[in-house]
Every structure is written in C-alpha cells, then in structure tokens.
Amino acid sequence: MKGTGIEAIRGDITAWGGDAIVNAANSGLFGGGGVDGAIHRAGGPAIAEECAEIRRRQGGCLPGEAVRTGPGRLGVRHLIHTVGPIWKGGSAGERDILARCYRSSLKLAAELGARSVAFPNISTGIYGFPKDEACGIALRTVADYLAAAAEETRPEEIVFICFEADNLALYEEQMEHFKQSG
Numbered sequence: 433m434k435g436t437g438i439e440a441i442r443g444d445i446t447a448w449g450g451d452a453i454v455n456a457a458n459s460g461l462f463g464g465g466g467v468d469g470a471i472h473r474a475g476g477p478a479i480a481e482e483c484a485e486i487r488r489r490q491g492g493c494l495p496g497e498a499v500r501t502g503p504g505r506l507g508v509r510h511l512i513h514t515v516g517p518i519w520k521g522g523s524a525g526e527r528d529i530l531a532r533c534y535r536s537s538l539k540l541a542a543e544l545g546a547r548s549v550a551f552p553n554i555s556t557g558i559y560g561f562p563k564d565e566a567c568g569i570a571l572r573t574v575a576d577y578l579a580a581a582a583e584e585t586r587p588e589e590i591v592f593i594c595f596e597a598d599n600l601a602l603y604e605e606q607m608e609h610f611k612q613s614g
C-alpha cells in the first residue's frame with residue numbers, strides 16, 4: 433500500500449505549485465485579510481468573480497464546509513475555500529468545525545482528482561484558534577481521513593504550509609510525536 437507523504441514547511445501558500453491549494457475563507461467568500469487576502473491578491477480578480485457566483489447560487493459557504501473555484505493566476509489547478517471556526521473559547525463546537533474543514537477539503541480534493549493538496553493553518557490567524565490545538569486537530573483529522581480513504585482517492589502529497597515560525601515548530605514537534613506513536 434502506497435502511503436501519502438505528509439510534510440510541514442514554512443512559506444507563502446500562494447507560491448506553492450501542486451494540484452490544489454486550500455484557502456481559509458470567510459463564510460461570505462468575500463476575500464479578507466491573512467491568507468485569504470494573499471490568495472485573492474496573487475490569484476487576481478477571477479477568484480472573487482467566481483466567489484460572487486457561488487454566493488448568488490448558495491449564499492456562500494458554511495463553517496466546516498468547502499467549495500471550489502478556479503485558481504486564477506495561481507500555479508495550481510484548483511482553489512478550495514473552506515471556512516474555519518471563529519474561536520469563542522472552545523465550547524461552541526470549534527474543534528469539530530475545524531476537523532470538518534480538513535475533511536471537507538480532502539473530500540472535495542478527491543472528487544476533483546487532486547493528487548497533491550496544500551493547507552494553511554486554518555483559523556489560527558484572525559479567527560484566534562489556539563495554535564497548538566489547531567495543529568493537533570489538523571494532523572489527527574488528516575491521518576484519520578487517510579486511514580479511512582480508498583487507496584485510489586488518497587492523495588500522494590499533503591503539505592501544511594506554515595507562514596509563521598511558531599506554527600512550523602508545532603507541526604514538526606507534533607508530527608514527530610505521531611511517528612513515534614505510530
């Protein structure tokens with residue numbers, strides 16, 4: 433059985449070249465600050481136009497769900513917009529919603545035939561999710577998804593692109609832990 437390569441790197445997700453980039457969007461798909469703003473700036477206005485179409489069709493995207501647009505000028509084939517939870521202290525279902533973001537994005541990526549997928553650290557910026565916990569949820573959810581996925585739909589490569597050094601340190605530390613505990 434061929435395994436999926438999982439890695440964490442430091443960088444700007446807009447510079448990544450693979451099949452699909454995941455965007456940490458807002459539920460109106462309006463583009464905003466952080467990684468969302470960077471993706472819209474780098475990808476150009478075609479992305480916002482497609483987001484407006486999705487808004488007209490279905491009102492946007494609910495937290496935990498994912499929708500696809502074209503990548504505009506980005507060097508990938510698909511842009512997957514998922515909406516992370518806004519951290520409200522942890523008792524508003526934030527952890528479940530964050531896990532659903534990773535699952536919905538991977539499911540959509542599989543439907544699109546994407547073999548490589550890059551994630552930002554969803555919700556850990558403006559939305560205020562504690563970074564260490566968000567990292568654990570991301571790694572666990574991706575590992576569980578891969579364990580349950582049919583081999584033909586499993587991507588070859590998943591990359592966590594950390595913009596901040598502290599996030600990369602958390603991923604490196606927690607991935608090591610994962611390897612040790614199998």
Ligand code: ADP
Nearest residue numbers: 444445456466467470553555556557558559595
């Ligand atoms: P959210 O609203 O989901 O918290 P943010 O964009 O504010 O979204 O932050 C999510 C994560 O994306 C943060 O860790 C932030 O540092 C990171 N980030 C910001 N710009 C980029 C970028 N160009 N590439 C990758 N990650 C980025």
